[in-house]
Amino acid sequence: MKIYYEKNVDMNVLKDKTITVIGYGSQGMAQSNNMSDSGLNVVVGLRKGGKSWEIASKDGMNVLSVEEAAKKADIIHILIPDEIQATVYEKSIKPNLEEGNTISFSHGYNIHYQYIQPPENINITMIAPKGPGSMVRKQYLEGFGIPGLVAVERDYSGNALEMALAMGKGCGLTRAGVLETTFKEETETDLFGEQAVLCGGVTELIKSGFETLVEAGYQPELAYFETCHELKLIVDLIYEKGFAGMWHDVSNTAEFGGLSRRERVVTNDAKNEMKKILDEIQKGKFAKEWALENQAGRPMLNRLRDIEGELDIEKVGSKLRKLCGLEK
Secondary structure (H helix, E strand, C coil): CCEECHHHCCHHHHCCCEEEEECCCHHHHHHHHHHHHCCCEEEEEECCCCHHHHHHHHCCCEEEEHHHHHHHCCEEEECCCHHHHHHHHHHHHHHHCCCCCEEEECCCHHHHCCCCCCCCCCEEEEEEECCCHHHHHHHHHCCCCCCEEEEEEECCCCCHHHHHHHHHHHHCHHHCCEEECCHHHHHHHHHHHHHHHHCHHHHHHHHHHHHHHHHCCCCHHHHHHHHHHCHHHHHHHHHHHHHHHHHHHCCHHHHHHHHHHHHHHCCHHHHHHHHHHHHHHHCCHHHHHHHHHHHCCCHHHHHHHHHHHCCHHHHHHHHHHHHCCCCC
């Protein structure tokens, strides 16, 4: 395992480079501002007339159209949603590439699944914060940073890794540490984590626990507190102290009950399904499914969003979050 810190990275490799950040969402805003504040020459490429154009301009960023920004750039850092990257690349970025340019990402999806295929005389790199854009910016301003990943898919210039690491340092990531990985590893583990644990798995676990209590006759509000609201407290403990630290800080009753019964909830059947999900990711089945979903106008995603919005736990949760001052 190779981890890079501040002392390992020289930002001078970027002193004569122009970095174009495509997109000004959560990550685009955070990373472009951090790199700019670190003294790097940053341009933001956006769609003219879009909402982000005015926001980025007010933030003091140098804003150009995607085409103009790509033409001006030595490094093009693409931070727009996965599902539109290939279209924007083909239309607005590819025609403006020059030999020795670098195409950079914070997620390897479109390179790994070959939806974007830059010419052979272009570097392909990744610098990926392991946290949301809001935290990337917040930690930077507080003098620290969040961990990140770095990867090089193609090193045409001979110094692609050094440039990617310098961008990571500009974002504040080397303050915490940047782990070297590959596009394949980052993409597949990221998708698996989202689907099986962080987004898909945990919400289904919460929903099932909530429904079990409500169906048994308990108050929905109490069920929400016990299965969802308090989850943040437990996750914070795990984040700060690991499993052992969390078990130490909860009651002996909670520790015994949790350790002795958790495998009755997340069974071998669940783990077998996780393996199937990972296999679908590794073989590109999920990527093809997502591409077709977007081509069709996202009918399944829209239907699933509607179903999610009508869940009882969502209605109860919204009411309780307002009472707790967490939601307006």
